[in-house]
Amino acid sequence: MRSSRPEVTEFDRVKERPGGRNARVRQAVVGAVLRILQEQGYGSLSHRSVAALAGVDSATVYRRWPTRPRLVADMLIDLSDTFVPVPNTGSIERDFLTYLESITAMLDDPGMTKLTQALFVASIEGDEAVSDVLGEFWRGRFSRSYVMLERAVQRGELPPLLDQDAVVEALVAPAWFRAFVSRLPNNEAFRRRCVGNALVMARNELCVSEFRRVPGEVDC
Amino acid sequence: MRSSRPEVTEFDRVKERPGGRNARVRQAVVGAVLRILQEQGYGSLSHRSVAALAGVDSATVYRRWPTRPRLVADMLIDLSDTFVPVPNTGSIERDFLTYLESITAMLDDPGMTKLTQALFVASIEGDEAVSDVLGEFWRGRFSRSYVMLERAVQRGELPPLLDQDAVVEALVAPAWFRAFVSRLPNNEAFRRRCVGNALVMARNELCVSEFRRVPGEVDC
DNA sequence: TTCTTAATGCAACATATATCGCATTAAGGA
DNA sequence: TCCTTAATGCGATATATGTTGCATTAAGAA
Incomplete structure (x- = not known):
């Protein structure tokens, strides 16, 4: 059984716009997720609360991050600094x-x-x-x-x-x-x-x- | 600051009814929690789903177990059998x-x-x-x-x-x-x-x- | 600059979650 | 058996969580 979706060529792929507003919204959302998790915990993480803190509409958050775990996962990708420094004492x-x-x-x-x-x-x-x-x-x-x-x-x-x-x-x-x-x-x-x-x-x-x-x- | 609740003597304490219907409802609810967790996972555990499977009203579940973690904790108290047998092979x-x-x-x-x-x-x-x-x-x-x-x-x-x-x-x-x-x-x-x-x-x-x-x- | 259109904001809507008042039921004692 | 009342079931209600349609905005190309 094949999908009922019509066949598409590679040229039909959606044109992505990684720069500009797109990236700005992502940055704001991801930063809001981190702040909410650290200050309040996972129980307080909702699309609404994230949207409010990020200054975007909650429908936008829902469209780009359908679930809460995806919000967390995407936040994590940006968290490049380590939590735990690796010591070097000589012993x-x-x-x-x-x-x-x-x-x-x-x-x-x-x-x-x-x-x-x-x-x-x-x-x-x-x-x-x-x-x-x-x-x-x-x-x-x-x-x-x-x-x-x-x-x-x-x-x-x-x-x-x-x-x-x-x-x-x-x-x-x-x-x-x-x-x-x-x-x-x-x-x-x-x-x-x-x-x-x-x-x-x-x-x-x-x-x-x-x-x-x-x-x-x-x-x- | 004292509570505004009127003072009560020890005799005013609520009469508990641990036997009978009280215990029956608890048993049904706790069993439903275990089944839902094993078959569907925590994401499917809601007061509604538990109530439906246990054959009681969801308001009853809300009143006695205000949160989902309490449902899990109370279920666990009855789970006396061990998950993991302790072996005795002689070595x-x-x-x-x-x-x-x-x-x-x-x-x-x-x-x-x-x-x-x-x-x-x-x-x-x-x-x-x-x-x-x-x-x-x-x-x-x-x-x-x-x-x-x-x-x-x-x-x-x-x-x-x-x-x-x-x-x-x-x-x-x-x-x-x-x-x-x-x-x-x-x-x-x-x-x-x-x-x-x-x-x-x-x-x-x-x-x-x-x-x-x-x-x-x-x-x- | 103008044009195209992906992405957004907004509002309406649908469903899920949680609370409360009240009549009814049934456990346990008299 | 009857009586008291804690607990339940039911319905109404409030809030939270998701979804959808559409006009508007702005990124990127011409």
């Missing part, structure tokens, strides 16, 4: 601890908490395209931290790493888990334990990932 | 792997995915009381898995553990992180790596958590 232990402290500070900051929660909800409520955008966003954030690992390898603090995701996940995943799932407290002892775990993992990566082949030697 | 390595496979299977199952996502959204959109209920729910789920650790300690596979949360988090937090944040693929190699990491951590817990006091001996 991988201190780098890890500083980085994790920044992550947990971000997860505790009210504005960032609201924004992060909004990304979660948008990712869940949105369609496949939206969750792809958000997943790509987070992967980009965390891949920036790989430079910490590379510097440590160059300094000889760590062996060459096979899987950088694995080490960064060991460092930060428990903090996210506590913030959003178990809601256990996120204190200094907890962060030190995560740092120690990530370090052990990075130093014994081969052994850890293939533990089943050398069952007696798991702890290296 | 902590196999226990860990089986348990993590169950977790990831749960995170992949469509019905459970919708339900879990709904818990997330409800926790974010709801008030403090709701997120407390959901946090308590998850902590209860994961504390059931401590028995795996205790059996391993009794068998002599693991040393006595100081912090069971830490080990379980090392095992499961990366899977949650991938499912909801980075959306990286969740394959066999990944799960084995998580198991190996949790094992190393459990076997070197003291060393890991206090790495800063013995910097040269971090890898034990």
Whole structure:
């Protein structure tokens, strides 16, 4: 079954007008979305509220961003600055601890908490395209931290790493888990334990990932 | 400033009627919430849809559960059966792997995915009381898995553990992180790596958590 | 400048969500 | 059994959320 839409040649495509008013409206809307999310949270994000803050008509917002998750996803594309700076202290232990402290500070900051929660909800409520955008966003954030690992390898603090995701996940995943799932407290002892775990993992990566082949030697 | 509500004695408290119709309505509503969440997801959960499926009036649902997150939280209180069985294979390595496979299977199952996502959204959109209920729910789920650790300690596979949360988090937090944040693929190699990491951590817990006091001996 | 037309603003409209008053129902006690 | 009254069902109402038609505006090309 083919669509009932009449066939069109490529020349029939809509002429887009990316410059001028088009871009101005997008900038205003996207900025309004960010402000509303940080100051009030996802529950206060509506096409109406965004339109009012951006100074455009709500019908315009509806036409270009049919759902709330798309508003969030499009806002995110412009959010190029990082939330979390990647430290460079000269020691991988201190780098890890500083980085994790920044992550947990971000997860505790009210504005960032609201924004992060909004990304979660948008990712869940949105369609496949939206969750792809958000997943790509987070992967980009965390891949920036790989430079910490590379510097440590160059300094000889760590062996060459096979899987950088694995080490960064060991460092930060428990903090996210506590913030959003178990809601256990996120204190200094907890962060030190995560740092120690990530370090052990990075130093014994081969052994850890293939533990089943050398069952007696798991702890290296 | 005191409330304008007239003072009341304890005897004036509302007489509750927990049995009979009261309980019947609650059971019908809570069951409807669970069905809607598993079959359609949080986006389809409305007081109207719940009322229709439960066979009660929507005003009744509004009166007893003013918000959607409260519907979810109250449903959860009745959900006493575990999502994830705790294995007992006789080997902590196999226990860990089986348990993590169950977790990831749960995170992949469509019905459970919708339900879990709904818990997330409800926790974010709801008030403090709701997120407390959901946090308590998850902590209860994961504390059931401590028995795996205790059996391993009794068998002599693991040393006595100081912090069971830490080990379980090392095992499961990366899977949650991938499912909801980075959306990286969740394959066999990944799960084995998580198991190996949790094992190393459990076997070197003291060393890991206090790495800063013995910097040269971090890898034990 | 003038012309074409995509995009906007505006208003009317439709539907969904939430609240309230009131008559009716039924649980639990006398 | 009858009585009291908390809880429900029903309808009216208010507000929020989306959609559509159309005249107007302004970007980009001639």
